[in-house]
Amino acid sequence: MEGCPRNRETIGPKLLDLIPQGRKWYQEDKNNIDQEKKLELRLGPPGGDEEDRSAMKKNNNTETRNIKMESEDKSFQGFNSNHFSSSNKTSQKRTAPGPVVGWPPVRSFRKNLASTSSSKLGNESSHGGQINKSNDDDEKQVEPKREGMFVKINMDGVPIGRKVDLNANNSYEQLSFAVDKLFRGLLAAQRESSGGEGEEKPIIGLLDGKGEFTLTYEDNEGDKMLVGDVPWQMFVSSVKRLRVIKSSEISSALTFGCSSKQEKMRH
Amino acid sequence: MTQDRSEMSEDDDDKQSPPLDLRSAAIAEPSSSSSSSSVVVVVDSTPNKSRNCISSSSSGSLTSQPFPDHVLENVLENVLQFLDSRCDRNAASLVCKSWWRVEASTRSEVFIGNCYALSPARLTQRFKRVSSFVLKGKPRFADFNLMPPDWGANFAPWVSTMAKAYPWLEKVDLKRMFVTDDDLALLADSFPGFKELILVCCEGFGTSGIAIVANKCRKLKVLDLIESEVTDDEVDWISCFPEDVTCLESLAFDCVEAPINFKALEGLVARSPFLKKLRLNRFVSLVELHRLLLGAPQLTSLGTGSFSHDEEPQSEQEPDYAAAFSACKSVVCLSGFRELMPEYLPAIYPVCANLTSLNFSYANISPDMFKPIIQNCHKLQVFWALDSICDEGLQAVAETCKELRELRIFPFDPREDSEGPVSEVGLQAISEGCRKLESILYFCQRMTNAAVIAMSENCPELTVFRLCIMGRHRPDHVTGKPMDEGFGAIVKNCKKLTRLAVSGLLTDQAFRYMGEYGKLVRTLSVAFAGDSDMALRHVLEGCPRLQKLEIRDSPFGDAALRSGMHRYYNMRFVWMSACSLSRGCCKDIASAMPNLVVEVIGSDDDDENRDYVETLYMYRSLDGPRKDAPKFVAIL
Numbered sequence: 001m002e003g004c005p006r007n008r009e010t011i012g013p014k015l016l017d018l019i020p021q022g023r024k025w026y027q028e029d030k031n032n033i034d035q036e037k038k039l040e041l042r043l044g045p046p047g048g049d050e051e052d053r054s055a056m057k058k059n060n061n062t063e064t065r066n067i068k069m070e071s072e073d074k075s076f077q078g079f080n081s082n083h084f085s086s087s088n089k090t091s092q093k094r095t096a097p098g099p100v101v102g103w104p105p106v107r108s109f110r111k112n113l114a115s116t117s118s119s120k121l122g123n124e125s126s127h128g129g130q131i132n133k134s135n136d137d138d139e140k141q142v143e144p145k146r147e148g149m150f151v152k153i154n155m156d157g158v159p160i161g162r163k164v165d166l167n168a169n170n171s172y173e174q175l176s177f178a179v180d181k182l183f184r185g186l187l188a189a190q191r192e193s194s195g196g197e198g199e200e201k202p203i204i205g206l207l208d209g210k211g212e213f214t215l216t217y218e219d220n221e222g223d224k225m226l227v228g229d230v231p232w233q234m235f236v237s238s239v240k241r242l243r244v245i246k247s248s249e250i251s252s253a254l255t256f257g258c259s260s261k262q263e264k265m266r267h
Numbered sequence: 268m269t270q271d272r273s274e275m276s277e278d279d280d281d282k283q284s285p286p287l288d289l290r291s292a293a294i295a296e297p298s299s300s301s302s303s304s305s306v307v308v309v310v311d312s313t314p315n316k317s318r319n320c321i322s323s324s325s326s327g328s329l330t331s332q333p334f335p336d337h338v339l340e341n342v343l344e345n346v347l348q349f350l351d352s353r354c355d356r357n358a359a360s361l362v363c364k365s366w367w368r369v370e371a372s373t374r375s376e377v378f379i380g381n382c383y384a385l386s387p388a389r390l391t392q393r394f395k396r397v398s399s400f401v402l403k404g405k406p407r408f409a410d411f412n413l414m415p416p417d418w419g420a421n422f423a424p425w426v427s428t429m430a431k432a433y434p435w436l437e438k439v440d441l442k443r444m445f446v447t448d449d450d451l452a453l454l455a456d457s458f459p460g461f462k463e464l465i466l467v468c469c470e471g472f473g474t475s476g477i478a479i480v481a482n483k484c485r486k487l488k489v490l491d492l493i494e495s496e497v498t499d500d501e502v503d504w505i506s507c508f509p510e511d512v513t514c515l516e517s518l519a520f521d522c523v524e525a526p527i528n529f530k531a532l533e534g535l536v537a538r539s540p541f542l543k544k545l546r547l548n549r550f551v552s553l554v555e556l557h558r559l560l561l562g563a564p565q566l567t568s569l570g571t572g573s574f575s576h577d578e579e580p581q582s583e584q585e586p587d588y589a590a591a592f593s594a595c596k597s598v599v600c601l602s603g604f605r606e607l608m609p610e611y612l613p614a615i616y617p618v619c620a621n622l623t624s625l626n627f628s629y630a631n632i633s634p635d636m637f638k639p640i641i642q643n644c645h646k647l648q649v650f651w652a653l654d655s656i657c658d659e660g661l662q663a664v665a666e667t668c669k670e671l672r673e674l675r676i677f678p679f680d681p682r683e684d685s686e687g688p689v690s691e692v693g694l695q696a697i698s699e700g701c702r703k704l705e706s707i708l709y710f711c712q713r714m715t716n717a718a719v720i721a722m723s724e725n726c727p728e729l730t731v732f733r734l735c736i737m738g739r740h741r742p743d744h745v746t747g748k749p750m751d752e753g754f755g756a757i758v759k760n761c762k763k764l765t766r767l768a769v770s771g772l773l774t775d776q777a778f779r780y781m782g783e784y785g786k787l788v789r790t791l792s793v794a795f796a797g798d799s800d801m802a803l804r805h806v807l808e809g810c811p812r813l814q815k816l817e818i819r820d821s822p823f824g825d826a827a828l829r830s831g832m833h834r835y836y837n838m839r840f841v842w843m844s845a846c847s848l849s850r851g852c853c854k855d856i857a858s859a860m861p862n863l864v865v866e867v868i869g870s871d872d873d874d875e876n877r878d879y880v881e882t883l884y885m886y887r888s889l890d891g892p893r894k895d896a897p898k899f900v901a902i903l
Contacts, residue, residue, distance in 0.1 A: 099682070099683070100683075100739070100820075101411070101412055101413065102408070102411030102412045102413045102819075103411070103683070103737075103739070103794070103795075104678060104681045104682075104683070104710060104735055104737045105408075105410075105411045105735060105794070106411075106677065106678060106681040106710070107410050107411070107468075107494065108412070109494070109522070110628075110677055110681065111681055113629065113631065113653070113679055113680075152500060152501075154501075159478065159502060159503055159504075159506055159507055160475050160478040160479055160482065160502055160504075160507060161475045161478075161500045161501065161502045162448065162475055163448060163473075163475070163500075185456075186479075189482070189483070193509075193510070
């Protein structure tokens with residue numbers, strides 16, 4: 001999250017949409033980026049900028065050093081961030097003290113209360129949106145770091161969804177095995193509880209339409225497609241989530257639009 | 268929050284054992300046996316524990332008399348199994364090798380305060396019959412984004428090791444661990460008798476993992492998700508509980524930010540006759556809560572969900588919420604109120620008189636709304652709220668709640684320059700009214716030494732004192748002086764104090780007091796305080812019981828860090844971020860103390876000043892540095 005070039009890259013495109021120059025400019029000028037991040041419109045309480053630690057970090061260091069120096073004078077009273085001396089690490093000159101990361105020491109879910117007290121609908125979208133946002137951000141940030149790409153995968157008849165790491169697989173065949181591994185036990189358990197046989201059977205034929213189940217996916221444009229038609233890398237770059245459906249229901253599953261679950265989403 | 272405060276607080280390991288001597292904790296080392304005789308008898312022939320020294324007689328002749336020693340061990344086993352406290356058990360295990368062995372074979376509850384202090388293999392080698400397991404991971408400052416995500420504290424290696432070693436495992440209690448859905452799936456698969464899962468401040472999993480646990484752990488009694496980040500995988504996990512009568516006694520999911528299937532929940536509650544604690548999330552409305560209450564009058568602890576309506580109030584008659592609450596005669600612990608509609612608050616009047624624990628910390632209630640409620644809560648022992656109740660509300664608490672043991676006041680608007688509706692006035696009132704107070708966490712914008720001193724004098728039972736003056740370096744707002752005397756009085760007068768968090772303008776003098784008088788202090792949190800290295804030195808050279816030290820943004824440097832080298836092995840961890848430490852010094856300490864893991868976190872792209880240490884996190888470890896450290900962590 002902080003201090004990691006990748007983080008800047010994920011934030012970068014939002015700014016670069018407005019500015020025609022490429023990444024090179026972005027990386028050369030760190031200080032401006034920090035300033036622009038401040039100006040960026042985001043959802044969140046004022047001053048609650050705990051995600052933006054890379055900007056804060058430099059500020060923190062500066063403040064700490066200032067505090068140390070000023071306390072040596074023993075004339076220190078109250079917080080004072082306007083004194084920048086030559087031992088500054090950064091050339092960032094700010095006229096007002098910025099919010100400090102993690103201060104006051106209140107956990108993030110307690111920081112949203114100010115927005116929650118507004119109308120209920122407003123609550124759900126801002127509060128929920130915020131939580132979702134941070135979750136998504138966490139996942140997005142976590143994934144590149146781990147070099148894993150997890151997408152959700154659900155299976156018809158199994159209430160429990162899983163996540164599969166696409167980067168751990170290099171081909172459709174491997175993915176097919178992974179899906180079998182994830183769901184075989186759950187499917188058997190589900191069948192057992194609904195009175196069928198609980199024996200674990202391998203889930204095969206996901207890609208060729210010959211098995212009981214077929215693997216489908218939803219891409220970044222919201223379209224539902226059969227897995228296996230496009231080159232693997234193209235698939236990986238466009239897939240958003242996966243779904244294992246009954247082969248008998250292929251045509252209906254792909255024709256109709258959003259699933260009911262999607263409609264249930266808060267925002 | 269439940270009546271059992273230790274769930275939420277950091278102080279549940281208060282009654283600590285004397286720190287384990289690292290030598291005797293290592294498995295392979297034989298302890299020196301006491302006797303003068305030189306006879307060595309192998310009593311226990313198990314291969315891994317071959318060097319047991321038990322001398323049999325003083326005659327010096329070689330005797331092999333396993334019988335009395337077996338008897339001794341059997342007796343020991345029968346006696347030691349009654350020892351519950353880990354403090355006692357740790358002490359018993361140090362007596363001699365035989366006691367160590369027997370204690371290890373009879374310990375069923377294991378507590379690990381730092382997941383990186385030892386490896387899972389060491390745990391399973393030493394303790395063979397563990398049924399209950401408490402594990403803590405990340406340091407507390409990680410809660411405030413002072414640590415990048417993906418730092419570690421993965422549950423995976425623990426669960427996979429325990430899956431093979433302890434198939435009878437019943438209880439897992441994790442705090443600040445990274446737990447994945449796969450970990451939960453493995454847990455659900457590996458422990459057929461699994462009964463209690465408690466996840467506090469954890470993350471990395473979602474509703475799909477919870478669904479697997481709900482579905483497969485047929486003997487599940489406790490599923491408590493507390494202040495954890497749970498991703499919404501759009502899974503109806505409530506429906507995944509088995510169809511028949513459940514063993515559920517406690518179900519807490521107030522932190523789960525995902526809608527739930529209410530009908531399924533109603534059915535679940537209906538078939539859970541043993542359910543005593545139920546904490547709903549904000550997606551359960553008042554109307555739904557009402558229906559649940561009617562079906563579950565046996566509840567003792569209730570998290571009320573949103574406490575508001577989804578839609579416009581219906582034209583038909585509104586349910587009689589107060590009646591539903593009156594039916595719940597056993598409710599003693601109340602929380603929730605996530606999106607409180609204050610006009611419905613009077614519905615809880617019927618239970619107020621019975622309440623021992625009340626959590627309003629999500630409810631923006633004004634003093635006028637609050638006072639009528641609190642005036643009925645004579646038995647209250649634990650009270651959490653937002654500062655929106657103002658000093659006036661705190662005065663009302665002080666007037667009524669004479670049994671109060673724990674108070675937490677959180678800021679509604681947690682910014683440095685916010686209004687600050689509570690102040691020294693509220694603190695003073697509490698100190699005068701609630702003489703039995705043991706634990707306080709208080710966020711404010713203004714404070715005086717006088718009020719803090721008053722609390723130190725009025726509340727001798729204080730074990731936890733955490734005062735957060737939100738504006739950094741703020742002095743006493745009446746006298747303009749530093750807050751040294753206030754905190755000094757706390758450590759001087761509160762003889763039972765084990766945990767302290769300081770704030771406001773503090774000079775080295777405050778730390779001199781802490782070092783000198785903080786005899787029982789185990790946990791110390793410092794932020795934006797102190798003038799020089801001397802402050803930290805006072806603490807490290809004093810505070811004999813210090814275990815957990817967390818410092819941020821304070822002017823402490825290498826000399827101070829070095830001054831504590833004599834004691835780092837006896838501490839659980841030291842955290843110092845944005846201080847004045849150099850990499851060289853940290854390296855020296857790492858070299859001098861091989862059983863100390865010294866992590867330097869972050870700032871690896873800091874070309875300008877590579878020597879500067881942004882964050883230092885160091886802790887003792889029996890098994891050396893961890894192998895799962897991410898790139899931004901340098902282990903020196």
